[in-house]
Amino acid sequence: MANWLLLFQPFAADGPFSRFKESYAAYIPPNDEIKKGDLVYWIAGSYGLAGWGYVRKISVDRMNKDGKGMLIEVMFDQMRANIATEGEIGQFPILVDARKRAEGNLVRLEAREFNELNRILRERNVESPEDVPEFEVRIGNFGVKDSSSLNFETKRAVQEFGCVSLLFMDLDNFKRVNDENSHALGDKVIKEALTEVGIVVGSLGELFHRSGDEMIVLLPNIGDLAAMEIAESVRSAIEQKEFSVVGQGLVTTTIGVATYPTDCENWEFLEETADHRMIELKKIRKNSISNH
Numbered sequence: 001m002a003n004w005l006l007l008f009q010p011f012a013a014d015g016p017f018s019r020f021k022e023s024y025a026a027y028i029p030p031n032d033e034i035k036k037g038d039l040v041y042w043i044a045g046s047y048g049l050a051g052w053g054y055v056r057k058i059s060v061d062r063m064n065k066d067g068k069g070m071l072i073e074v075m076f077d078q079m080r081a082n083i084a085t086e087g088e089i090g091q092f093p094i095l096v097d098a099r100k101r102a103e104g105n106l107v108r109l110e111a112r113e114f115n116e117l118n119r120i121l122r123e124r125n126v127e128s129p130e131d132v133p134e135f136e137v138r139i140g141n142f143g144v145k146d147s148s149s150l151n152f153e154t155k156r157a158v159q160e161f162g163c164v165s166l167l168f169m170d171l172d173n174f175k176r177v178n179d180e181n182s183h184a185l186g187d188k189v190i191k192e193a194l195t196e197v198g199i200v201v202g203s204l205g206e207l208f209h210r211s212g213d214e215m216i217v218l219l220p221n222i223g224d225l226a227a228m229e230i231a232e233s234v235r236s237a238i239e240q241k242e243f244s245v246v247g248q249g250l251v252t253t254t255i256g257v258a259t260y261p262t263d264c265e266n267w268e269f270l271e272e273t274a275d276h277r278m279i280e281l282k283k284i285r286k287n288s289i290s291n292h
Contacts, residue, residue: 002038003109003132005098005117006074009045022076023056027069029104034058039129040074041109041117048086049120051079052129069104083124092116130159140209142191144198147210150218150271157220158260158267164220165227165259167234168274169197171213172252172286177245185245189213192243193251200237204230216271224259224291231255231289239287252287254278263291 008026024042028034036055044050053076060070089095098113109117111132121128133152140146157164171193178186190213197215198207205219217234219227238253256278260267281290 002033002035003114004034004038004040005095005102005107005109005113006040006042007099007102007105007107008042010047023053023073024076025057025071025073026105027071028106030060030070031103031106033108034072034106040072042074043086043089044081046086048082049084049089049117050081051076051083051126052117052121053077053079078121078127080126083126084120092120130156142187142194142209144194145206145208147208147216147271150208150216151268153206153218154267154270157218161221163223163260163262164218164267164270165222165224165257166219166270166274167217167227167231168210168256168258168271168278169215169217169234169253170278170282171238172254172282173250174213177251181245186213189243189245189251192241193238193253196237196241197234200234201230216274222259224257224262227257227259228289228291231257235287235289254282254286255289256281257289257291259291 006026006028034055036058038055039052040055041052042050053074055072056075057073058070059072094113094116098107098109101107115131118128118131133149138146138148154164154166171190174186174189177189193213194207194209194215197217201207201217204222205217208216208218210216217230219230222230235253235255238251240248241251242248243251256274256276258264258270258274258277260270264270264273277290277292281288
């Protein structure tokens with residue numbers, strides 16, 4: 001989910017602020033990045049900083065009079081005129097800089113700008129969204145997230161859902177792939193395996209590349225039984241995968257599964273627990289899954 005700042009002047013026909021009720025529609029420049037569910041703060045002309053909410057609807061076929069805009073509808077979570085006046089907003093350099101980056105009336109917020117807006121809201125006794133860590137999610141050499149943001153993503157899932165599962169995967173026989181081919185071809189196998197896992201997991205979770213041939217799948221709001229079913233689907237997909245370098249059957253995967261709070265009382269130990277289960281299982285039987 002992305003965070004945005006919307007700058008617009010309400011139409012005179014909109015009348016008093018009290019008429020804005022639950023939602024408001026505004027034209028923005030054509031934008032492929034904004035999605036339903038994204039969070040939007042809005043600065044509404046003389047009403048200053050006037051609240052925040054979520055994108056409920058995007059109408060790409062509803063153009064403005066110049067034929068260059070698209071219509072978005074924001075459903076308000078918090079709305080109040082002049083949470084910060086136009087004059088006060090100009091006193092915050094970080095927000096002044098954000099407005100300078102705006103394309104038309106919309107700007108995508110960086111983490112520090114997002115958190116600064118939240119601080120302003122809290123100072124004025126207005127409920128704010130949860131702050132975000134002020135670092136960029138890093139995409140590794142294989143085109144998926146590295147594990148630097150895993151703890152944050154896990155904590156957020158726990159706070160939101162109270163339940164999260166984690167799969168820790170290791171490719172079987174990968175050393176043989178490197179020894180008999182090359183590290184470059186080994187990397188190709190890793191990339192193909194990551195792609196396959198991503199297809200299987202889909203929107204159910206987040207895929208991370210930890211290191212080498214180790215991969216992690218985070219499954220928010222998914223309990224132990226469902227996590228084992230997903231793990232088995234991943235295991236089966238890798239087993240049946242026709243790798244371009246080594247074909248089918250040589251490279252498989254062993255997966256350790258851990259679930260908070262069912263079998264792991266502290267979410268901070270999910271990765272360690274699943275890793276340990278994978279290692280112990282691999283001593284007994286490769287190409288298999290375990291949650292104990």
